């Protein structure tokens with residue numbers, strides 16, 4: 001029996017120090033074996049992977065049984081408890097494994113498992129595991145972001161099809177995807193939350209088109225997706241017609257639960273320490289400066305506090321079966337902590353971080369200037385966590401949820 005299997009079957013005892021240590025070591029050697037220098041550098045510097053790299057990485061995970069660790073065994077998952085998933089995720093992130101895009105395993109998978117018909121599960125889950133069905137998320141619209149329920153993309157019933165017209169925006173990686181899960185308005189007369197449905201749309205259907213929305217530094221992640229008289233079979237409806245808001249909310253809680261990114265924060269804290277221990281041109285080390293000692297200690301405490309917060313969320317998930325609005329606290333604190341660590345890296349590098357500002361080829365700019373690898377994407381990295389602070393509900397929206405639903409104010 002492998003350590004992973006032992007950990008998986010050791011109900012509640014995943015924090016048995018020896019088993020956990022062995023499990024983490026197993027993951028580290030798995031990552032060492034399967035993550036090459038390019039993948040590691042892209043991950044460390046928040047640069048996206050190519051479509052092929054994402055796909056290949058997923059195949060590597062699937063081959064090891066880790067393609068969708070949060071799914072039940074019968075659908076190719078691990079059947080692990082949330083604690084076992086937690087240790088796995090954290091160890092993977094700490095070892096420098098690429099971040100798995102969430103749309104397949106973390107979003108649409110659990111939604112199909114909870115709300116899908118048996119036919120939908122058979123039809124979609126296997127391809128969702130292997131990413132032959134590569135999903136993107138069609139929630140936001142040009143005039144509907146925080147106020148998502150105001151969305152206007154229309155789906156009108158015509159026989160055994162819906163005819164969809166409208167547009168979705170900020171659709172991350174839609175240019176890599178071949179399917180989109182969409183919120184559409186199926187009843188214009190009902191109160192806004194009550195007229196929404198959750199529809200699965202094949203992006204190759206006639207009438208679907210998209211255009212890229214480039215980042216300010218040139219990268220292509222976002223798209224705007226257009227639907228013009230797109231005919232979608234009614235069998236692609238998930239949940240009840242006009243019952244899409246319940247499905248949408250369940251998906252957002254999954255999205256938020258996994259956005260604490262505490263494993264990544266830990267890894268980057270280590271990088272910060274490494275950088276602080278390097279001597280600069282005049283032989284000075286930041287780690288010898290009491291102000292940096294104080295800053296690093298403060299960050300280390302925040303990362304530790306984040307870890308305890310995640311544990312609390314997991315505890316509640318195990319005891320009650322849900323995290324509920326506490327997921328908003330995890331997301332908010334996770335993002336703030338990651339941003340604080342990234343900001344410290346960029347500040348520590350000072351002017352050395354500037355090449356990333358000058359051109360969207362910081363690699364060669366930094367190379368030419370003989371700078372450390374950490375300098376190459378520092379500024380871009382600093383901005384990276386601005387994105388998650390907006391996606392899936394902005395920090396302000398999370399604060400509103402915490403005030404109302406966690407603190408009962």
Ligand SMILES: Cc1cc2nc3c(=O)[nH]c(=O)nc-3n(C[C@H](O)[C@H](O)[C@H](O)COP(=O)(O)OP(=O)(O)OC[C@H]3O[C@@H](n4cnc5c(N)ncnc54)[C@H](O)[C@@H]3O)c2cc1C
Nearest residue numbers: 137138139140145146170171172387390391392393394396
């Ligand atoms: C990196 C990234 C990836 C994304 N990926 C996707 C994706 O794949 N699919 C998808 O559908 N969408 C995606 N989005 C879109 C995201 O969900 C929206 O940007 C987000 O919901 C905010 O909506 P908005 O941009 O329209 O801003 P708005 O809602 O217009 O908000 C503008 C500002 O007003 C503030 N604000 C709004 N309402 C309130 C309020 N009630 N109280 C206090 N402050 C408020 C907001 O916090 C924000 O600062 C992504 C966004 C980002 C940044």
